[in-house]
Each structure stands twice: as structure tokens, then as C-alpha cells.
Amino acid sequence: MLKTITLMLVVAFAAPSIANAQLKVVATTEDLASLAREVGGDKVAATALAKGYQDPHFVDPKPSFILAVSRADLLIVVGRELELGWLPPLLTSSRNAKVQPGSQGFLDASQNVKILEIPNGQITRAMGDVHPMGNPHYWLEPGNGRRMAMTIRDKLTELSPNDKGYFAQRYADFDQRLTAGEKRWDAAMAPYKGTKIVTYHRSWPNFMERFGLDVMGYVEPKPCVPPSPSHTLELINEMKRQGAKVIVVEPYFDLKTPQAIVNQLGGKVMVLAPSVGGAKEAADYIQLFDYDIAQLAAALKQATGK
Ligand SMILES: [Zn+2]
Numbered sequence: 249m250l251k252t253i254t255l256m257l258v259v260a261f262a263a264p265s266i267a268n269a270q271l272k273v274v275a276t277t278e279d280l281a282s283l284a285r286e287v288g289g290d291k292v293a294a295t296a297l298a299k300g301y302q303d304p305h306f307v308d309p310k311p312s313f314i315l316a317v318s319r320a321d322l323l324i325v326v327g328r329e330l331e332l333g334w335l336p337p338l339l340t341s342s343r344n345a346k347v348q349p350g351s352q353g354f355l356d357a358s359q360n361v362k363i364l365e366i367p368n369g370q371i372t373r374a375m376g377d378v379h380p381m382g383n384p385h386y387w388l389e390p391g392n393g394r395r396m397a398m399t400i401r402d403k404l405t406e407l408s409p410n411d412k413g414y415f416a417q418r419y420a421d422f423d424q425r426l427t428a429g430e431k432r433w434d435a436a437m438a439p440y441k442g443t444k445i446v447t448y449h450r451s452w453p454n455f456m457e458r459f460g461l462d463v464m465g466y467v468e469p470k471p472c473v474p475p476s477p478s479h480t481l482e483l484i485n486e487m488k489r490q491g492a493k494v495i496v497v498e499p500y501f502d503l504k505t506p507q508a509i510v511n512q513l514g515g516k517v518m519v520l521a522p523s524v525g526g527a528k529e530a531a532d533y534i535q536l537f538d539y540d541i542a543q544l545a546a547a548l549k550q551a552t553g554k
Contacts, residue, residue, distance in 0.1 A: 300525025317342035327356035328384035389454035444492035
């Protein structure tokens with residue numbers, strides 16, 4: 249009897265701390281943090297390192313990042329070398345064995361997604377910042393978002409097996425809202441199937457393929473190489489020839505060149521959010537598409553008259 253009471257007391261005292269024990273999740277981008285919140289709910293405390301309005305290739309590693317990574321139970325990365333320029337030193341400085349690549353607390357979110365632009369043959373410096381593991385901007389496609397959420401669900405379940413049912417239910421709910429979103433986004437983009445479009449950087453191949461647009465050129469002559477006069481001139485001629493009028497630009501690029509190009513064509517520059525937090529309306533993963541699709545559809549309507 250006494251034993252039972254003691255046990256009950258122990259459980260009673262222990263229970264609140266167990267209930268409040270949130271997994272500390274650090275994600276390199278706001279998209280990943282948003283998906284971790286969708287699936288993890290109040291069982292996780294998720295924070296992001298890079299802000300959605302920053303270029304994810306070049307992030308200033310702040311001291312607070314080291315602290316966050318040092319305390320993390322789980323680190324989620326985009327992978328495909330996106331964070332190659334800034335994450336490895338952070339990981340070393342964090343001295344957190346739990347979240348090093350290969351450890352249980354390290355998750356590469358790209359393992360089950362559809363990756364485009366995987367180069368064949370040898371990669372040379374002359375090609376610019378080409379990613380040998382394919383285009384790392386894969387999160388900009390709802391099907392990939394679903395796969396990423398599934399990967400995160402499985403990892404959270406591995407780290408916290410008692411919450412398996414909770415994560416499964418949260419994932420199912422997210423999946424349902426994402427499917428409803430896809431119907432909205434497909435309907436909004438349907439009139440513009442096959443429309444030629446230009447983007448500043450190669451951030452949008454998954455997005456444009458999913459919504460039926462044809463990317464015919466880039467403001468950057470090569471990935472991560474700033475615009476040059478000769479490339480810009482070629483691009484203007486090609487846009488005229490193919491009838492492209494809209495240029496999609498990420499919020500961290502200078503608008504001068506894209507604006508000069510569209511001025512010659514009577515077109516439009518559209519700044520879209522390449523990540524959650526890239527615009528204040530894009531506060532989570534589903535809102536990111538609601539925002540981008542609404543902006544893009546409006547620009548295409550104006551440019552094409554459809
Ligand atoms: Zn890139």
C-alpha cells in the first residue's frame with residue numbers, strides 16, 4: 249500500500265515535467281521550423297536560424313545560432329549543400345554531439361523529396377554555384393512539403409515514441425489542409441498554364457513545374473553570379489522573342505536590373521516569398537503558397553490579360 253502511494257507520488261511529481269518536456273528543434277530555415285510546428289505541435293519548441301527574407305545560401309552565423317544549436321535535441325537542415333557555406337562551422341562550435349551529421353538528432357529534410365536539376369557529368373567552377381546534389385530550393389512545392397512533413401513526423405516519433413499517435417494525428421491534419429490548399433492554388437494558376445516566366449535565381453523550378461509555368465531564363469547569368477550587361481541584353485531579346493513579361497525576384501536581390509528589363513517589355517517585376525517569413529503574410533508553410541500564388545496570379549493576369 250505504502251509502496252503504491254509512494255509510486256503515485258513519484259508519478260504525480262514526475263508527470264508535469266514529462267508533459268512539459270518539449271523537444272528543442274532547431275531548423276536552418278523558417279520553412280522547416282514551420283513544418284516541425286505543424287507536426288510537432290506543443291510537443292516541440294521549434295526555432296529557425298535563417299530568416300525567410302534572407303538569402304539561404306549566405307547567412308551570417310550569429311553567436312545566438314551557436315547557442316541554439318548547442319541546446320538542440322534535433323537539427324533539421326535543407327541539405328543538398330544549401331547550407332554548406334555557413335552551417336558546418338556552426339555545428340563544430342556548438343559542440344553538441346546529438347545533432348552532428350550522422351547522429352540521431354540530425355535530420356536532412358531532403359531525403360524523400362523530388363529533386364530537380366541534378367547535373368550529369370563533371371561540374372566546373374565556370375558553371376557558377378551549381379549544386380552537385382541538385383537544386384536545393386525543393387521546399388517550394390507542396391508535394392515536397394508533404395514529404396518533408398512525413399520525414400519530420402518519423403524523426404519526431406523516433407525521438408519521442410510515446411507521442412507517436414499525436415504526431416500522426418497532427419501530420420494527418422496538416423496533410424488535409426495542404427490538399428485543400430493545392431486545390432485553391434491549382435485553380436488560381438490554371439489560366440496561366442505554359443506561360444513563359446523569368447526568375448532572378450534558380451529558386452523556383454519545383455514551384456513553377458508544379459503550377460505549370462515555363463521558366464525560360466534567369467536574371468543571374470549563372471547561379472549566384474550577379475547580372476552582367478551582356479547576359480541582360482540576351483535575356484531581354486529572348487523574353488521579347490518568347491513573349492515573357494513577368495520576372496520573379498527573391499526579396500534579397502536588387503530590383504534595378506529586373507526593373508530595367510521589364511521596363512523595355514511593358515512587363516512586371518514580382519517579389520515573391522521564397523520561404524516562410526519572406527513576406528509578413530507568409531507566416532507558415534500553407535500561407536507561403538497562399539501569398540505567392542495570389543501575388544503571382546495577379547501579376548500574370550495583368551501581364552497576359554487572361
Ligand atoms: Zn540557390
